[in-house]
Amino acid sequence: MSSNKSDEPQNLVDLIDLILSRMCRNLKGSKEILYNACTEMESFGINPDKPEPDKVMLLIRYAKRLKDKDGNLVFSENEIAQYIVYLRKFSGENDDD
Amino acid sequence: MQTKSVIKSVIMLGDAAVGKTSLVRRFVVDQFDDSYITTLGAKPMEKDIRVIGKDAIIELRMILWDIMGQKNYERVHKDMFEGINGGILVCDLTKPETLRSLGEYWIPTFFEYAGKVPMVLMANKVDLKEEIKTDIKDINALLASFQMKDGSHVPFYLTSAKTGENVQVGFEKLGELLIKDMGLL
Numbered sequence: 001m002s003s004n005k006s007d008e009p010q011n012l013v014d015l016i017d018l019i020l021s022r023m024c025r026n027l028k029g030s031k032e033i034l035y036n037a038c039t040e041m042e043s044f045g046i047n048p049d050k051p052e053p054d055k056v057m058l059l060i061r062y063a064k065r066l067k068d069k070d071g072n073l074v075f076s077e078n079e080i081a082q083y084i085v086y087l088r089k090f091s092g093e094n095d096d097d
Numbered sequence: 098m099q100t101k102s103v104i105k106s107v108i109m110l111g112d113a114a115v116g117k118t119s120l121v122r123r124f125v126v127d128q129f130d131d132s133y134i135t136t137l138g139a140k141p142m143e144k145d146i147r148v149i150g151k152d153a154i155i156e157l158r159m160i161l162w163d164i165m166g167q168k169n170y171e172r173v174h175k176d177m178f179e180g181i182n183g184g185i186l187v188c189d190l191t192k193p194e195t196l197r198s199l200g201e202y203w204i205p206t207f208f209e210y211a212g213k214v215p216m217v218l219m220a221n222k223v224d225l226k227e228e229i230k231t232d233i234k235d236i237n238a239l240l241a242s243f244q245m246k247d248g249s250h251v252p253f254y255l256t257s258a259k260t261g262e263n264v265q266v267g268f269e270k271l272g273e274l275l276i277k278d279m280g281l282l
Contacts, residue, residue: 013167020170024176025176049113
Protein backbone atom coordinates (compact mmCIF):
# COMPACT_ATOMS: atom_id res chain seq x y z
CA MET A 1 0.00 0.00 0.00
CA SER A 2 1.28 3.41 -0.79
CA SER A 3 1.86 6.00 1.90
CA ASN A 4 2.39 9.72 1.71
CA LYS A 5 5.16 9.30 4.23
CA SER A 6 8.70 8.91 2.99
CA ASP A 7 10.34 5.52 3.48
CA GLU A 8 13.05 7.30 5.43
CA PRO A 9 11.88 7.75 9.01
CA GLN A 10 12.35 11.15 10.61
CA ASN A 11 12.25 10.18 14.28
CA LEU A 12 11.71 7.22 16.60
CA VAL A 13 7.91 7.24 16.28
CA ASP A 14 8.27 7.28 12.52
CA LEU A 15 10.74 4.39 12.71
CA ILE A 16 8.29 2.28 14.73
CA ASP A 17 5.51 3.17 12.31
CA LEU A 18 7.70 2.05 9.40
CA ILE A 19 8.72 -1.25 11.04
CA LEU A 20 5.13 -2.17 11.97
CA SER A 21 3.83 -1.32 8.53
CA ARG A 22 6.63 -3.29 6.79
CA MET A 23 5.95 -6.19 9.13
CA CYS A 24 2.32 -6.19 8.07
CA ARG A 25 3.16 -5.95 4.36
CA ASN A 26 5.97 -8.51 4.45
CA LEU A 27 3.60 -10.98 6.08
CA LYS A 28 1.05 -10.35 3.31
CA GLY A 29 -0.80 -8.02 5.64
CA SER A 30 -3.76 -8.88 7.71
CA LYS A 31 -5.13 -6.72 10.46
CA GLU A 32 -4.56 -9.55 12.92
CA ILE A 33 -0.84 -9.52 12.13
CA LEU A 34 -0.69 -5.79 12.62
CA TYR A 35 -2.54 -6.21 15.90
CA ASN A 36 -0.08 -8.86 17.04
CA ALA A 37 2.84 -6.61 16.14
CA CYS A 38 1.31 -3.74 18.09
CA THR A 39 0.73 -6.08 21.01
CA GLU A 40 4.41 -7.00 20.94
CA MET A 41 5.13 -3.28 21.09
CA GLU A 42 3.01 -3.13 24.23
CA SER A 43 4.86 -6.05 25.81
CA PHE A 44 8.18 -4.23 25.25
CA GLY A 45 6.86 -1.28 27.24
CA ILE A 46 7.12 1.17 24.36
CA ASN A 47 5.41 4.49 25.02
CA PRO A 48 3.82 5.32 21.63
CA ASP A 49 4.15 9.09 22.26
CA LYS A 50 7.73 9.10 23.51
CA PRO A 51 9.42 5.80 22.69
CA GLU A 52 12.69 5.07 24.45
CA PRO A 53 15.54 3.92 22.19
CA ASP A 54 16.38 0.82 24.23
CA LYS A 55 12.78 -0.34 23.97
CA VAL A 56 12.63 0.33 20.24
CA MET A 57 15.71 -1.89 20.02
CA LEU A 58 13.60 -4.70 21.52
CA LEU A 59 11.11 -4.24 18.69
CA ILE A 60 13.91 -4.40 16.11
CA ARG A 61 15.27 -7.58 17.72
CA TYR A 62 11.76 -9.04 17.59
CA ALA A 63 11.53 -8.10 13.91
CA LYS A 64 14.92 -9.67 13.26
CA ARG A 65 13.73 -13.05 14.57
CA LEU A 66 10.28 -12.92 13.04
CA LYS A 67 9.50 -15.70 10.54
CA ASP A 68 6.59 -16.25 8.20
CA LYS A 69 4.49 -19.44 8.12
CA ASP A 70 7.03 -21.11 5.84
CA GLY A 71 9.85 -20.45 8.29
CA ASN A 72 11.48 -17.66 6.28
CA LEU A 73 12.74 -14.53 8.00
CA VAL A 74 10.36 -11.63 7.43
CA PHE A 75 13.06 -8.94 7.32
CA SER A 76 16.36 -9.12 5.49
CA GLU A 77 19.65 -8.47 7.29
CA ASN A 78 19.97 -5.25 5.32
CA GLU A 79 16.58 -4.00 6.50
CA ILE A 80 17.41 -4.76 10.13
CA ALA A 81 20.82 -3.11 9.79
CA GLN A 82 19.16 -0.04 8.31
CA TYR A 83 16.68 0.14 11.20
CA ILE A 84 19.59 0.02 13.67
CA VAL A 85 21.32 2.84 11.81
CA TYR A 86 18.14 4.91 12.07
CA LEU A 87 17.79 4.03 15.75
CA ARG A 88 21.33 5.23 16.45
CA LYS A 89 20.70 8.39 14.48
CA PHE A 90 17.61 9.26 16.48
CA SER A 91 18.88 8.18 19.87
CA GLY A 92 22.49 9.26 19.60
CA GLU A 93 23.40 6.05 21.31
CA ASN A 94 25.44 3.05 20.23
CA ASP A 95 24.11 -0.44 20.36
CA ASP A 96 26.25 -3.52 20.15
CA ASP A 97 23.64 -5.74 18.49
CA MET B 98 -39.68 -12.94 7.11
CA GLN B 99 -36.37 -14.62 6.38
CA THR B 100 -33.19 -13.99 8.37
CA LYS B 101 -29.92 -12.98 6.78
CA SER B 102 -26.47 -12.89 8.41
CA VAL B 103 -24.02 -10.13 7.62
CA ILE B 104 -20.52 -9.44 9.01
CA LYS B 105 -19.06 -5.93 8.86
CA SER B 106 -15.77 -4.48 10.12
CA VAL B 107 -16.01 -1.18 11.95
CA ILE B 108 -13.11 0.93 13.16
CA MET B 109 -12.95 3.40 16.05
CA LEU B 110 -11.34 6.70 15.00
CA GLY B 111 -10.14 9.61 17.06
CA ASP B 112 -7.32 11.03 19.16
CA ALA B 113 -5.79 9.29 22.14
CA ALA B 114 -7.88 9.38 25.35
CA VAL B 115 -11.19 10.46 23.79
CA GLY B 116 -12.84 7.25 25.00
CA LYS B 117 -12.75 4.87 22.02
CA THR B 118 -11.93 1.79 24.08
CA SER B 119 -14.48 2.74 26.74
CA LEU B 120 -17.24 3.17 24.16
CA VAL B 121 -16.50 -0.27 22.71
CA ARG B 122 -16.45 -1.82 26.20
CA ARG B 123 -19.73 -0.12 27.08
CA PHE B 124 -21.37 -1.35 23.87
CA VAL B 125 -20.02 -4.91 23.92
CA VAL B 126 -19.87 -5.84 27.60
CA ASP B 127 -21.80 -2.92 29.17
CA GLN B 128 -18.93 -1.99 31.48
CA PHE B 129 -16.92 1.13 32.22
CA ASP B 130 -13.46 1.47 33.75
CA ASP B 131 -12.10 4.88 34.77
CA SER B 132 -8.43 3.95 34.43
CA TYR B 133 -6.86 4.91 31.12
CA ILE B 134 -4.71 2.45 29.23
CA THR B 135 -3.26 3.47 25.88
CA THR B 136 -4.42 1.20 23.08
CA LEU B 137 -1.47 -0.04 21.05
CA GLY B 138 -2.85 -2.84 18.97
CA ALA B 139 -6.17 -2.85 17.21
CA LYS B 140 -8.20 -4.97 19.53
CA PRO B 141 -11.11 -6.56 17.70
CA MET B 142 -14.30 -7.20 19.67
CA GLU B 143 -17.58 -8.44 18.26
CA LYS B 144 -21.20 -7.56 18.87
CA ASP B 145 -24.31 -8.88 17.15
CA ILE B 146 -27.25 -6.59 16.52
CA ARG B 147 -30.51 -7.11 14.66
CA VAL B 148 -31.75 -4.74 11.96
CA ILE B 149 -35.15 -5.03 10.29
CA GLY B 150 -34.48 -4.82 6.57
CA LYS B 151 -36.97 -4.35 3.75
CA ASP B 152 -37.10 -8.07 2.86
CA ALA B 153 -35.40 -9.77 5.77
CA ILE B 154 -34.30 -9.53 9.37
CA ILE B 155 -30.59 -8.83 9.27
CA GLU B 156 -28.38 -10.40 11.93
CA LEU B 157 -25.44 -8.03 11.78
CA ARG B 158 -22.15 -8.99 13.40
CA MET B 159 -20.04 -5.89 13.95
CA ILE B 160 -16.32 -6.55 14.34
CA LEU B 161 -15.00 -3.53 16.19
CA TRP B 162 -11.37 -2.54 15.65
CA ASP B 163 -10.09 -0.25 18.37
CA ILE B 164 -6.82 1.35 17.24
CA MET B 165 -4.31 3.59 18.92
CA GLY B 166 -5.13 7.27 18.60
CA GLN B 167 -1.62 8.64 18.12
CA LYS B 168 -1.75 10.43 14.78
CA ASN B 169 1.95 9.96 14.04
CA TYR B 170 1.41 6.28 13.24
CA GLU B 171 0.09 7.13 9.81
CA ARG B 172 1.37 4.01 8.05
CA VAL B 173 -0.17 1.73 10.64
CA HIS B 174 -3.46 3.60 10.44
CA LYS B 175 -3.59 3.34 6.66
CA ASP B 176 -2.93 -0.40 6.81
CA MET B 177 -5.80 -0.68 9.28
CA PHE B 178 -8.24 1.43 7.25
CA GLU B 179 -8.10 -0.64 4.06
CA GLY B 180 -11.11 -2.95 3.72
CA ILE B 181 -13.02 -1.45 6.67
CA ASN B 182 -16.80 -1.14 6.16
CA GLY B 183 -17.67 1.62 8.61
CA GLY B 184 -16.31 4.01 11.20
CA ILE B 185 -17.18 5.45 14.58
CA LEU B 186 -15.63 8.89 14.92
CA VAL B 187 -14.98 9.89 18.51
CA CYS B 188 -14.14 13.25 20.02
CA ASP B 189 -13.98 14.44 23.63
CA LEU B 190 -16.43 17.27 24.38
CA THR B 191 -14.05 18.64 27.02
CA LYS B 192 -11.22 18.96 24.46
CA PRO B 193 -12.20 20.94 21.34
CA GLU B 194 -8.91 20.07 19.67
CA THR B 195 -10.08 16.45 19.40
CA LEU B 196 -13.00 17.59 17.20
CA ARG B 197 -10.66 19.64 15.00
CA SER B 198 -8.42 16.61 14.72
CA LEU B 199 -11.28 14.58 13.24
CA GLY B 200 -11.59 17.10 10.43
CA GLU B 201 -7.87 17.58 9.88
CA TYR B 202 -6.61 14.01 10.08
CA TRP B 203 -9.01 11.17 10.88
CA ILE B 204 -11.88 11.76 8.42
CA PRO B 205 -9.73 12.70 5.39
CA THR B 206 -7.29 9.83 5.97
CA PHE B 207 -10.09 7.34 6.57
CA PHE B 208 -12.00 8.44 3.47
CA GLU B 209 -8.85 8.17 1.40
CA TYR B 210 -8.07 4.58 2.39
CA ALA B 211 -11.46 3.07 3.30
CA GLY B 212 -13.63 5.10 0.92
CA LYS B 213 -16.67 7.16 1.92
CA VAL B 214 -18.16 4.36 3.97
CA PRO B 215 -20.90 4.82 6.61
CA MET B 216 -19.85 6.65 9.75
CA VAL B 217 -21.32 7.96 12.99
CA LEU B 218 -19.75 10.58 15.24
CA MET B 219 -19.86 10.11 19.01
CA ALA B 220 -19.14 13.34 20.88
CA ASN B 221 -18.13 11.66 24.11
CA LYS B 222 -17.89 12.51 27.82
CA VAL B 223 -21.21 14.38 27.88
CA ASP B 224 -21.46 13.39 31.55
CA LEU B 225 -18.68 15.90 32.37
CA LYS B 226 -21.18 18.75 32.09
CA GLU B 227 -19.13 21.47 33.82
CA GLU B 228 -16.08 20.77 31.68
CA ILE B 229 -17.65 20.72 28.22
CA LYS B 230 -15.88 23.20 25.92
CA THR B 231 -17.15 22.05 22.52
CA ASP B 232 -20.06 23.86 20.87
CA ILE B 233 -22.69 21.79 19.03
CA LYS B 234 -22.46 24.36 16.23
CA ASP B 235 -18.81 23.39 15.73
CA ILE B 236 -19.76 19.72 15.42
CA ASN B 237 -22.43 20.54 12.84
CA ALA B 238 -20.01 22.78 10.94
CA LEU B 239 -17.40 20.04 10.78
CA LEU B 240 -19.86 17.39 9.63
CA ALA B 241 -21.35 19.71 7.00
CA SER B 242 -18.03 19.60 5.16
CA PHE B 243 -17.95 15.80 4.80
CA GLN B 244 -20.42 13.63 2.92
CA MET B 245 -20.72 9.87 2.82
CA LYS B 246 -21.06 8.24 -0.60
CA ASP B 247 -24.87 8.49 -0.64
CA GLY B 248 -24.48 12.26 -0.20
CA SER B 249 -25.73 12.30 3.38
CA HIS B 250 -23.86 13.82 6.30
CA VAL B 251 -22.48 11.89 9.22
CA PRO B 252 -25.01 11.68 12.09
CA PHE B 253 -23.77 12.48 15.58
CA TYR B 254 -24.70 11.63 19.14
CA LEU B 255 -23.70 13.12 22.46
CA THR B 256 -22.46 10.07 24.33
CA SER B 257 -21.09 8.96 27.64
CA ALA B 258 -19.22 5.70 27.93
CA LYS B 259 -19.43 6.24 31.69
CA THR B 260 -23.23 6.35 31.96
CA GLY B 261 -24.00 4.57 28.68
CA GLU B 262 -25.95 7.55 27.31
CA ASN B 263 -26.55 7.15 23.56
CA VAL B 264 -23.84 4.52 23.16
CA GLN B 265 -26.14 1.69 22.09
CA VAL B 266 -28.17 4.08 19.93
CA GLY B 267 -25.05 5.34 18.15
CA PHE B 268 -23.70 1.90 17.32
CA GLU B 269 -27.16 0.73 16.20
CA LYS B 270 -27.41 3.77 13.91
CA LEU B 271 -24.15 2.76 12.29
CA GLY B 272 -25.55 -0.76 11.93
CA GLU B 273 -28.56 0.66 10.06
CA LEU B 274 -26.29 2.72 7.80
CA LEU B 275 -24.18 -0.35 7.01
CA ILE B 276 -27.29 -2.33 6.03
CA LYS B 277 -28.62 0.62 4.06
CA ASP B 278 -25.29 0.83 2.26
CA MET B 279 -25.88 -2.76 1.10
CA GLY B 280 -29.30 -1.82 -0.26
CA LEU B 281 -31.08 -4.04 2.30
CA LEU B 282 -32.86 -1.28 4.21
